[in-house]
Amino acid sequence: xxxxxxxxDGWRAIIGxxxxxxxxxxxxxxxxxxxKSSSETPSVALGYDCRFNGxxxxxxxxxxxxxxxxxxxLSPGFVSTPMVSLATQKRQLTAGIILTASHxxxxxxxxxxxxxxGGPATPSMIQAVEQLIPENTAFFEDKFEAxxxxxxxxxxxxxxxxxxxxxxxxxxxxxxxxxxxxGYDAMYGAGQSVFKKVFPTAELLHCEFNPSFMxxxxxxxxxxxxxxxxxxxxxxxxxxxxxxxxxxxxxxxxENGNFVDSHNILLLLIHYLRHYxxxxxxxxxxxxxxxxxxxLCDYYEIPMQITKIGFKYIAEIMLNETVLVGGEESxxxxxxGHVPERDGIYIGITLxxxxxxxxxxxxxxxxxxxxxxxxxAVERNDLHITEExxxxxxxxxxxxxxxxxxxxxxxxxxDLDGFKFHFPSGEWVMIRPSGTEPVLRVYAESQxxxxxxxxxxxxxxxxxxx
Numbered sequence: 171x172x173x174x175x176x177x178x179d180g181w182r183a184i185i186g187x188x189x190x191x192x193x194x195x196x197x198x199x200x201x202x203x204x205x206k207s208s209s210e211t212p213s214v215a216l217g218y219d220c221r222f223n224g225x226x227x228x229x230x231x232x233x234x235x236x237x238x239x240x241x242x243x244l245s246p247g248f249v250s251t252p253m254v255s256l257a258t259q260k261r262q263l264t265a266g267i268i269l270t271a272s273h274x275x276x277x278x279x280x281x282x283x284x285x286x287x288g289g290p291a292t293p294s295m296i297q298a299v300e301q302l303i304p305e306n307t308a309f310f311e312d313k314f315e316a317x318x319x320x321x322x323x324x325x326x327x328x329x330x331x332x333x334x335x336x337x338x339x340x341x342x343x344x345x346x347x348x349x350x351x352x353g354y355d356a357m358y359g360a361g362q363s364v365f366k367k368v369f370p371t372a373e374l375l376h377c378e379f380n381p382s383f384m385x386x387x388x389x390x391x392x393x394x395x396x397x398x399x400x401x402x403x404x405x406x407x408x409x410x411x412x413x414x415x416x417x418x419x420x421x422x423x424x425e426n427g428n429f430v431d432s433h434n435i436l437l438l439l440i441h442y443l444r445h446y447x448x449x450x451x452x453x454x455x456x457x458x459x460x461x462x463x464x465x466l467c468d469y470y471e472i473p474m475q476i477t478k479i480g481f482k483y484i485a486e487i488m489l490n491e492t493v494l495v496g497g498e499e500s501x502x503x504x505x506x507g508h509v510p511e512r513d514g515i516y517i518g519i520t521l522x523x524x525x526x527x528x529x530x531x532x533x534x535x536x537x538x539x540x541x542x543x544x545x546x547a548v549e550r551n552d553l554h555i556t557e558e559x560x561x562x563x564x565x566x567x568x569x570x571x572x573x574x575x576x577x578x579x580x581x582x583x584x585d586l587d588g589f590k591f592h593f594p595s596g597e598w599v600m601i602r603p604s605g606t607e608p609v610l611r612v613y614a615e616s617q618x619x620x621x622x623x624x625x626x627x628x629x630x631x632x633x634x635x636x
Contacts, residue, residue, distance in 0.1 A: 171305045176296045178480035182271045182280035185222055189279045197281050198231050200302035202238035205264050212264045213241040215257040217249040217328060219270040219360040219416045221279050222381040227269050234310045236322035243326035250360040250417035252513040253328040256335055259288030259509050270416040273389035276382050289485035289510035333364050340519050348526035353410035355398040357388035361417030361515050373405050388414050390421025392429040403427035409532055413514035419501035420514035424532040432501045433460040433548050437539045439495045439505055442524045444470045451494030451506050454484045457587045458499040458600055458613050462543040469542050478587035485510045549622035553610040560610045563633050567601055576628035599629050
């Protein structure tokens with residue numbers, strides 16, 4: 171049987187290869203056992219994104235859970251991950267489940283578990299589920315309609331709940347009356363319907379149901395959003411928001427059609443919530459984030475923590491203390507006042523509100539931040555290399571074999587999650603294997619893009635012995 175393991179955010183696999191009904195049944199059985207060990211009356215919010223056969227797979231999961239004694243609140247249509255998390259928290263359910271592979275290519279699907287609090291299941295929860303996955307499991311007879319009648323499965327409109335939550339969380343009238351011209355690229359993902367409802371006059375791109383995603387992985391990074399950048403320039407928009415397949419990650423563009431990465435978004439959010447809104451709380455970021463976050467936190471005297479990569483580590487801290495902003499380099503960000511969950515649309519609207527309340531352009535707000543932190547750039551190179559070479563590089567990192575990369579001499583190394591090598595100039599490079607894809611990621615920070623790419627070139631040459 172296929173070995174099933176959860177990565178940094180859920181179990182993901184290729185549909186028809188490892189993501190099969192049989193393996194889905196194994197994961198569902200383990201989840202049901204865990205749920206029943208957690209509650210005498212277990213219940214879940216169950217949703218699915220825009221991927222192929224999402225409704226079919228979701229009904230199969232609902233059928234199995236309900237027959238196992240778990241009450242299921244099932245979305246009647248595709249939903250985002252934040253919608254499932256919000257529904258789990260608001261209905262006070264035992265857990266949430268969404269069938270999604272997030273930003274992975276269209277041939278993938280997946281299974282994410284959410285805790286009762288409305289955020290990613292903690293590492294201990296995931297470990298408990300993994301240990302319960304059986305080698306084999308029987309398929310349950312299809313009793314879906316009978317289970318609906320018995321109220322073991324109920325339809326639940328999570329998108330309507332989420333839409334109302336947005337309307338009560340933000341000053342939408344101020345945003346609409348500000349004259350800000352907004353663009354939105356759903357990347358054919360699950361954020362498309364609710365965004366149209368909340369901002370009906372926005373310029374939209376890829377806001378149709380298309381499980382193939384036109385062959386493009388729905389990851390809101392610069393190389394995947396060139397048509398969106400062109401739309402922003404062509405329509406003279408003030409800001410552009412993009413979200414991934416399950417709408418928990420954010421991509422952002424300024425009024426010039428230039429990409430604004432997550433490092434800058436994190437800084438903008440800290441600046442807005444602390445300086446303008448006078449909110450309090452700590453800042454939590456993952457190991458691959460810019461060092462400028464610490465500079466800004468020190469300036470505002472905000473406590474800061476750095477975690478391993480994976481939003482579940484941030485969410486775990488958010489359960490126990492007030493967190494102003496929590497986020498990761500890959501575009502998953504949460505803020506105070508919302509569920510402890512990444513949410514691309516919620517973060518985007520926070521920035522719309524920032525612009526509306528100040529009357530400033532996004533570039534002007536970024537310059538406010540740079541006046542405190544100084545300018546910077548963090549760039550990333552994803553190396554698609556053989557498993558043998560990847561393991562060789564990681565072994566070299568563990569053994570301390572890399573004392574320099576070309577002209578860049580290493581003065582300090584951190585290994586919280588991957589390996590971060592610091593240089594005398596304050597610049598750094600980080601090497602880490604992906605938790606969800608067969609990739610070795612290399613990150614670098616410098617004063618500008620040219621410097622960051624120069625570091626990446628030197629490091630990649632060293633790693634590949636070129």
